[in-house]
Amino acid sequence: MSALNEKAMPIIRWIWQRISAAVALVLIISALVLGYRVGTPAPEPELTDVAQSDGDDDASPQMYTCSMHPAVRLPDPDAKCPICFMDLIPVEEDAGGGNPMQMTLSEDAKIMSQVETAKVGRFFPSAQIRLYGNLVYDETSVARLTAYFPGRIDRLFVNYIGVSVQEGDHLAELYSPDLLAAFEELRQAKNSFENSLNASAFLRETAGQTLTASREKLRLFGLTQEQVEQVESGEFDSDQLTVYAPIGGVVTHLSAREGDYLKTGDPIATVSDLSRLWLDLEAYESQLPLLRWGMPVTFTVEAHPGETFEGRVSFIEPIVDEHTRTAAVRVAVDNTDLRLKPGMFSTAVVRAKIAADGVVLSDELAGRWVSPMHPTHISDTPSVCPVCSMDMVPAESLGVVGDSSEVEIPLVIPRTAVLFTGVRSVVYVSVPDQEQPTYEGRVVTLGPRAGEFYTVRSGLKEGEEVVVNGAFRIDSAMQISAKPSMMMPEGGGGGGGHNHGGAPKAAAMGDMNRAAPEQFIEDLTPIYSAYLDAQERLADDDLGGFIDAAARLREASESVKPIGLLGSSLGIWRRSAAILDDNPSITAIDAARVRFEELTLAVLHLQNQFGHTGQETMYAAYCPMAFDFEGAKWIQRGTEINNPYFGSEMLRCGDIQETMPPIDAGVTDEIDMGEMDMSTDEHKGHTND
Numbered sequence: 188m189s190a191l192n193e194k195a196m197p198i199i200r201w202i203w204q205r206i207s208a209a210v211a212l213v214l215i216i217s218a219l220v221l222g223y224r225v226g227t228p229a230p231e232p233e234l235t236d237v238a239q240s241d242g243d244d245d246a247s248p249q250m251y252t253c254s255m256h257p258a259v260r261l262p263d264p265d266a267k268c269p270i271c272f273m274d275l276i277p278v279e280e281d282a283g284g285g286n287p288m289q290m291t292l293s294e295d296a297k298i299m300s301q302v303e304t305a306k307v308g309r310f311f312p313s314a315q316i317r318l319y320g321n322l323v324y325d326e327t328s329v330a331r332l333t334a335y336f337p338g339r340i341d342r343l344f345v346n347y348i349g350v351s352v353q354e355g356d357h358l359a360e361l362y363s364p365d366l367l368a369a370f371e372e373l374r375q376a377k378n379s380f381e382n383s384l385n386a387s388a389f390l391r392e393t394a395g396q397t398l399t400a401s402r403e404k405l406r407l408f409g410l411t412q413e414q415v416e417q418v419e420s421g422e423f424d425s426d427q428l429t430v431y432a433p434i435g436g437v438v439t440h441l442s443a444r445e446g447d448y449l450k451t452g453d454p455i456a457t458v459s460d461l462s463r464l465w466l467d468l469e470a471y472e473s474q475l476p477l478l479r480w481g482m483p484v485t486f487t488v489e490a491h492p493g494e495t496f497e498g499r500v501s502f503i504e505p506i507v508d509e510h511t512r513t514a515a516v517r518v519a520v521d522n523t524d525l526r527l528k529p530g531m532f533s534t535a536v537v538r539a540k541i542a543a544d545g546v547v548l549s550d551e552l553a554g555r556w557v558s559p560m561h562p563t564h565i566s567d568t569p570s571v572c573p574v575c576s577m578d579m580v581p582a583e584s585l586g587v588v589g590d591s592s593e594v595e596i597p598l599v600i601p602r603t604a605v606l607f608t609g610v611r612s613v614v615y616v617s618v619p620d621q622e623q624p625t626y627e628g629r630v631v632t633l634g635p636r637a638g639e640f641y642t643v644r645s646g647l648k649e650g651e652e653v654v655v656n657g658a659f660r661i662d663s664a665m666q667i668s669a670k671p672s673m674m675m676p677e678g679g680g681g682g683g684g685h686n687h688g689g690a691p692k693a694a695a696m697g698d699m700n701r702a703a704p705e706q707f708i709e710d711l712t713p714i715y716s717a718y719l720d721a722q723e724r725l726a727d728d729d730l731g732g733f734i735d736a737a738a739r740l741r742e743a744s745e746s747v748k749p750i751g752l753l754g755s756s757l758g759i760w761r762r763s764a765a766i767l768d769d770n771p772s773i774t775a776i777d778a779a780r781v782r783f784e785e786l787t788l789a790v791l792h793l794q795n796q797f798g799h800t801g802q803e804t805m806y807a808a809y810c811p812m813a814f815d816f817e818g819a820k821w822i823q824r825g826t827e828i829n830n831p832y833f834g835s836e837m838l839r840c841g842d843i844q845e846t847m848p849p850i851d852a853g854v855t856d857e858i859d860m861g862e863m864d865m866s867t868d869e870h871k872g873h874t875n876d
Contacts, residue, residue, distance in 0.1 A: 251275035287670050289618060290661055291625045302624065302657035304617050305604070307647050309596045312637035316477050316537040318516065320468035322488070322529050325519075327574055328460035330434045334449035335409040338363030341427055343445045345438045345456055352458060354435045359455060360427045366408060367426055370418050373401040377419055436460035461525055466498055466518035468535055473757050475514055477539045477635075478503055481557075484518045486535035488527065496520065496527065499565075500537070512751050541637040543597035543644075556581060597634060597642040604653040605633065605641060606662060606673045607759065607792060613673045615661050617652040626654060626661050628671060636758065659788070663817040704751040708797050708850065713743035714767065715799050715822075718790045722823055725783055725831035726838065730776045733783070737773075740786065744768055759796045763789040780832050784814075787821050794822065798850045810841035822847070 253259045253268035253275055266275055292300065342360040345352060352358070376398040383394040405415050409430065417423035440457035443449060466486060470478060482500045502517035518535065520527065556579040557565050558572035570579055606613045612633050618625040631646030647653070654661060666672040717740035724732030744767035749760050766789035773779050791807070799805065805822050813819035813832040821831055828841045 249277060251277055286627070288629075289625055289627045290615075290665050290668065290670065291621070291623050292661070292664070293623060297624045297657075300657040300660040302626075302661070303655050304652040305601055305655045307643070307649055307651045307653060308599045309649050310599060311540045311542065311596060312599050312640040312642065313538045314477050314541055314635065314637035316470070316474050316539065318468040318470055318474070318535045318537065320466055320516075320533055320535065322520070322527055322531045322533060323465050323467050324439070324459050324461075324529050325463040325465050328434070328436070328463050329439075329457060330432075330436075330459075331457045332358065332430065332433070332455040334361070334451055334453045334455060335407065336363050336365050336369075337448075337450050338366060338428075339448050340443055340445050340455075343443070345441070346445070348438055348441055350438045352432045352435060352438065354432055356432045357429050358432055359430045361430060361449075362427050366428055369401070369404055369408065370423070373398075373405060373415075373419055374421065376401040430455070432458055434458055434460055436462075459529075461529070462521075462523050464520045464522045464527055464529060465501075466520050466533055466535065468516040468518065468533075469511070469513040470503075470516045471513055471757075472507060472753060475503070475507075477541075478516060478537060479539070482537055482539065484535050484537050486518070486533045488531045488533050490528075490531060491526065539637075541597065541635055541642060543595035543634070543642060598644075598647060598649060599637075599640045600643055600647065600653050601655045602636060602639055602641055604655045604658065605631070606658055607762065608673055608795070611673075611676065613662070614647070615654040615658045616647070617654065619652075628662070628665065628673075630676075660817055663814075663819070667811055667816065667818045703756050703797050705800075707747070707749065707751060709800050710747045711793060711797060711799060712801060714740060714747070714793065715790065715805070717743050718786060718822065719805070719824055721783060721786065722821055722831045723829065725776075725780060726823075726829035726834055728776060728834040730773075730779055733779050734773060737779075737782070737786070741768055741770060756796060759792050763792045776834075783821070783831055784819050787819070790822060791820065794847060799847070801849050803849065805847040806843050807845040807847060808841045809844050812837070812840055820844075 249264075250260045250262055251264050251266065252261075253271065253273055259268055259270065259275070261275060264275065264277075267273065268275060292302070338361040340359055341362050343358075344356075345358050376394070380391075380394040380398045383390045402415055402419070405418065406412075408428075410418070410428065411431070414423065414428075436458045438456050439459045440454075442454040442456065449455070466484070478500060480500055480503060484498045484500060485495050486498065487495055498518035498520040500516060501519040502515075504515040507514045556569055558575070558577060558579050566579055571577065572579060600614065604614050612631050614629050614631055615626040616629055618627050629646050632644040634642030634644050636642075662673045717736050721733050721736035721740060724730075724736055744764050747760075747764070749757055752760055766785055769785075771778075771782060773782055794805070803824065805824065806826055807820060807822055808828055808830075809818065809820050810830055810832055811818040813830075819832055823829055823831075826843055828839045828843070830838055830840045833840055
């Protein structure tokens with residue numbers, strides 16, 4: 188029996204080894220299959236139709252999506268997002284249908300978003316140009332009295348600045364030996380001429396020429412014809428000569444006093460006619476195309492608050508100052524009542540009508556006659572210039588009159604309808620004949636701005652309705668729905684989701700349009716600093732701190748001088764400054780967060796257009812859940828999310844979308860996410876609490 192057992196044991200042992208190997212192989216294969224299935228993430232749904240229909244069902248099943256990843260589409264309401272594991276929300280199938288450029292809102296959503304529309308019109312809008320300057324003397328109405336001969340001032344009647352004189356009033360009495368000698372020369376010349384009447388013709392001619400020269404010498408000394416005749420007849424026996432005022436006005440300068448000895452050409456006094464003044468203004472390069480000779484100008488002065496004065500552009504300097512980047516604009520002002528005084532600071536406004544091609548229409552001088560050398564003199568009939576005696580010419584011949592019948596009337600939209608990215612201009616157009624409010628995004632080409640309107644060169648038609656209020660809300664909804672939007676023209680994203688693969692690369696500095704001087708970009712630094720402080724205060728739920736930071740932001744904006752900015756760069760600064768300078772009354776943290784979103788839009792435009800200097804890198808973040816899932820952006824310091832729209836409620840809600848290094852830092856590398864603490868719930872994204 189034992190011998191049998193000894194023979195069977197090797198066979199049993201061999202069978203057991205083979206069975207153990209097979210079982211081990213099966214277990215290994217099962218583990219590999221299970222590990223593959225567990226480790227493989229759910230596939231990304233394609234951005235096609237919301238649900239697939241088999242052709243037999245009349246309606247597609249309800250689909251659910253992730254607020255952080257709108258590309259996800261699942262039919263199970265209890266499922267989790269396969270990317271970030273958040274709860275899914277129902278897909279609203281009416282959000283624009285199959286058109287990726289359209290967004291449909293419910294009536295309630297339209298009312299809550301305060302969406303307002305206006306029709307695209309066609310008319311000549313008026314641009315308002317605001318200029319600043321000072322009132323000065325009209326240089327064509329200034330007379331300077333000088334000594335025509337050496338002498339001494341025995342009496343000075345105008346002995347203080349500001350005395351008023353009329354034309355022909357006596358100003359001074361002068362004593363001069365040279366003048367007395369000239370008097371005697373004239374008398375001797377007259378006696379010689381009278382004694383030569385019986386002499387030869389040569390002597391009579393010579394005596395006559397000497398008499399004429401003596402009379403001309405006294406006339407050149409400043410004597411009137413009456414005074415010369417009195418000297419010649421012997422009636423004038425005084426050793427002093429009276430000097431008279433050549434024009435009426437006010438004595439504005441005195442260069443001599445009684446008892447002073449003067450040489451020929453020495454100044455005595457200056458008389459200015461203040462019934463006509465000049466208003467000297469400074470216009471930037473961007474404003475010059477809107478100004479024309481002869482355009483009416485209204486202006487105010489601090490001495491007469493609430494009162495408006497008028498003038499007319501009489502000169503535009505043909506050269507731009509290379510330091511201030513401005514050109515002088517002169518306005519002729521009638522000051523018959525003498526209420527205005529030279530030296531007063533003035534704020535002026537010029538209104539220009541704009542045509543489709545940007546031409547400025549100026550018909551104020553139509554049918555009138557203008558002096559080509561002294562354009563301040565205008566006449567309704569043909570005449571001569573009272574200053575230079577040149578014939579006046581029709582204003583049309585000088586090219587200062589535009590004919591509105593020969594230009595195209597432009598398409599015009601309100602300025603509030605346009606969303607700017609720094610490169611593109613986007614408007615939202617109401618789609619007609621829709622059951623629910625539907626809006627379509629359009630990229631338009633704009634002409635010049637005219638006051639509260641923009642002229643449109645392409646992208647719209649007359650009669651279409653554009654959104655003038657609530658366009659940013661619609662654009663945010665487009666972005667959340669992964670459709671093409673203002674900041675994401677290719678669509679997709681919806682906020683970018685959680686950044687599990689590293690922070691995005693910094694924006695290429697060469698892509699920004701930096702048509703601005705270095706000093707201007709440096710002057711923006713206090714704006715960025717105050718904005719970042721406001722963001723941190725809101726993230727800390729500190730309303731008082733936010734209000735203080737917002738006040739500093741306004742002060743920083745007011746201190747920036749846009750000297751050297753041109754074209755679109757100047758326009759972006761002005762639009763951003765208008766938002767930053769606004770000072771709404773804020774008494775609640777919710778209102779502060781709404782205001783912060785407006786500030787963010789302005790600061791983003793500045794950053795995208797000009798960048799920033801210094802050593803600090805800024806980061807653009809996005810939270811899709813802000814403002815009832817409409818989403819909102821902000822800029823912050825550091826890569827750890829500090830959500831200003833939720834504060835302590837959801838401090839880490841959001842994602843870093845863009846790195847913004849300073850201009851002198853160049854393009855930075857990607858952030859090494861391996862150096863960041865990825866193990867806690869404080870990671871970039873929702874904590875799901």
